[in-house]
Amino acid sequence: MKRFIRALLASVGLLSAVSATPAISAILIVDGSGNLTGATGVNVLGTVYDVVFIDGTCASVFGGCDNQEDFAFGNSQEASSAAQALLDQVFVGLFDNDPALTSGCSDVLRCTAWLPYHTSGFSIDVGVAQNWYSGQVDRSFHGTFLLSDVPDFSQLGEDPWVWAKFTRAVPEPSTWAMMLLGFALSGFLLRRSGRTMSFDLRQLPRQDRLARNPTSRFT
Secondary structure, eight states, X not given: OXXXXXXXXXXXXXXXXXXXXXXXXXXXXXXXTSOEEEEEEEEETTEEEEEEEEOSOHHXXXXXXXXXXXXXXXXXHHHHHHXXXXXXXXXXXXXXXXXXXXXXXXXXXXXXXXXXXXXOSSEEEEEEEEEEOTTSOOXXXXXXXXXTTSGGGOOTTOTTEEEEEEEEOOOXXXXXXXXHHHHHXXXXXXXXXXXXXOOOGGGSOHHHHHHHXXXXXXX
């Protein structure tokens, strides 16, 4: 039984490690023109996300932009961490040196990605990833924009700005395979343990039978 429990705990630990391990680095998505359109496997506070860069109004990009569930993040800390993840994992290499190569941004000086996490209808709270051209310091922060300043919270025609839409990443097939393997191993060990713990009382020596079952009449 102890061996079974140890094996079961080991398999559960393996599953936890596999499911909790984030991608080492994001995989950039680049279109046929060489523009950065998004990325997969972006690690934000231990959770893996996919992200795409989209121009448009907040309502059109985020399914109405009028409910907390429309956004991937729920507070300024999460949104700011996601903004920093963009700078560290997505706006890298060539796309760090040339902001104009990011979809929705054609300004050669900077590309500013907005990550909304709350809206009141008259204002919108966002995390901001500001990617400057080579030689300038990139930065991430959070701020509030007023509807009167940005009609419909639209990025259309606002060259340095673009929405960064995050969604939870779907586990890779290899992760599902490891999980299924762990469940199968646990089931096998459980069945095996059940067989090894069952025995026939008649197979024990007489003194052991009497010790375990004083009313036994086996001979």
